[in-house]
Amino acid sequence: xxxxxxxxxxxxxxxxxxxxxxxxxxxxxxxxxxxxxxxxxxxxxxxxxxxxxxxxxxxxxxxxxxxxxxxxxxxxxxxxxxxxxxxxxxxxxxxxxxxxxxxxxxxxxxxxxxxxxxxxxxxxxxxxxxxxxxxxx
Numbered sequence: 001x002x003x004x005x006x007x008x009x010x011x012x013x014x015x016x017x018x019x020x021x022x023x024x025x026x027x028x029x030x031x032x033x034x035x036x037x038x039x040x041x042x043x044x045x046x047x048x049x050x051x052x053x054x055x056x057x058x059x060x061x062x063x064x065x066x067x068x069x070x071x072x073x074x075x076x077x078x079x080x081x082x083x084x085x086x087x088x089x090x091x092x093x094x095x096x097x098x099x100x101x102x103x104x105x106x107x108x109x110x111x112x113x114x115x116x117x118x119x120x121x122x123x124x125x126x127x128x129x130x131x132x133x134x135x136x137x
Contacts, residue, residue: 001016001020001134001135001136002132002133002134002135003016003132003133004126004130004131004132004133005130005131005133006129006130006131007035007038007129010038010039010042011042011045011046013039013042013133014039014042014043014045014046015046016135017039017043017121017133017135018043018046018047020135021119021135022117022119023115023117023118023119024073024099024100024101024102025096025101025102025104025115025117025118025119026043026101026102026103026104026118026119026121027104027107027114027118027119027120027121028040028103028104028105028107028121028122028123029107029108029120029121029122029123030122030123030124030125031125033125034123034124034125034131035123035131036055036105036123037053037054037055037105039121039123039133040053040075040103040105041053043103044064044072044073044075044101044103047066047072047073047101048066048067048072049064049065049066049067049072050067051064051065051072053075055075055077055105056075056076056077060076060077060078060080060081060090061074061075061076061090061095062074062075063075064101071098071100072100072101073100073101073102073103074095074098074100074101074102074103075103075105076092076095076102076103076104076105077105077106078104078105078106078107078109078110079105079106079109081106081109081110084109084110084111084112084113087109087110087113088113092110092113096115104118119135120135120136121133121134121135121136122134122136
């Protein structure tokens with residue numbers, strides 16, 4: 001499934017991702033500056049959280065909750081990892097088996113740790129304001 005969108009259409013794109021994803025684990029593949037974190041922010045909001053969404057570049061993982069306080073999910077940024085062992089050391093398996101939403105930025109840094117049921121999302125930069133999003137297996 002493919003979508004061409006601008007930032008003003010993020011709410012609708014977030015709805016489409018939630019509706020068409022076969023998994024609560026989402027892997028975002030995109031170059032730097034393509035809008036991975038901005039899209040994850042829209043998805044988290046659409047799922048019912050008002051938490052401040054930001055890239056967990058330095059902490060590696062952020063946790064988001066629903067208005068009720070119930071845990072919504074985890075947001076990972078693997079950009080700064082040197083190897084997959086670092087992800088294992090932070091307890092990635094426990095996060096992945098939690099049953100909560102999982103949002104992964106830079107999953108290509110941990111190729112052998114990506115779950116089989118992951119939903120892959122690729123973002124391509126078409127121009128300064130336009131993106132192509134592809135939801136694939």
